[in-house]
Amino acid sequence: MRLEARSVTKSFDGSRQVTALEGIDLDIRDGEFVCIVGPSGCGKSTLLYMLAGLEFPTGGTIVANGEPVTGTAPSRALMFQDGALFPWLSVLANVEFGLKMKKLARDGRGARARQLLRMVHLEPFADARVHELSGGMRQRVSLARALAVEPDVLLLDEPFGALDAITRGVLHTELQEIWLSTMKTIVFITHNVREAVVLGDRVLVMSPRPGRFVAEHAIELPRPRHIDDAAVNAYARRISADVKLVDEVAIAGR
């Protein structure tokens, strides 16, 4: 799916007006993996929610496959940092919920849900409850549920931000595999520059107050990439230096 933003501005009215985003222009190609990095509060989530159709610009337009975005749609699936799973349902039932949204007939759901769980390497845990799972496993379930609605685009808001480094590394590999096998369009938000370099075809950098794009980097490295690769590190240093992102955590990869 092609996604575009044209001169998008977003302000929030409160006790004082906050201009979260200003002058946002964006072109995402069908099948592209785009990462957006920037410090906390620069408007990354706001931009992603507008691409999802949960928030609307106060100026300019968001366009998906040539049509203005007027609300949410199954073709654009959003996944949050905390996964937002149903704790009282089994792993399988959480994924099946996505299929119910898709209005898939009941008897087809189980098999399809298991297939999705296989894709995220969780099939043996189909009957487990969500509270029995580690953080990484929960995010895999969320990913399977997001994929269940067969979206054209995955919108991911810092999905691995709360995970330890080892688990995050495993999920980086799995997400690259999923992307290579499905060729979905992915927009991935993170404040970790190295993570962005590992995953993205292209890394867009935002700066805050108001949020806007200040740099863009094409990442020309073979896949699968790993966060400890020297070439990944070299890109990350360049990107961080370019925009003076004071994010030593990201550079250290912790």
Ligand code: ADP
């Ligand atoms: P990020 O995801 O990059 O951390 P956000 O998109 O969450 O940033 O927020 C960008 C700015 O917009 C922040 O200053 C935040 O306080 C403000 N903001 C976001 N959502 C709202 C809202 N619903 N009402 C008022 N201000 C908001």
Ligand code: MG
């Ligand atoms: Mg955010």
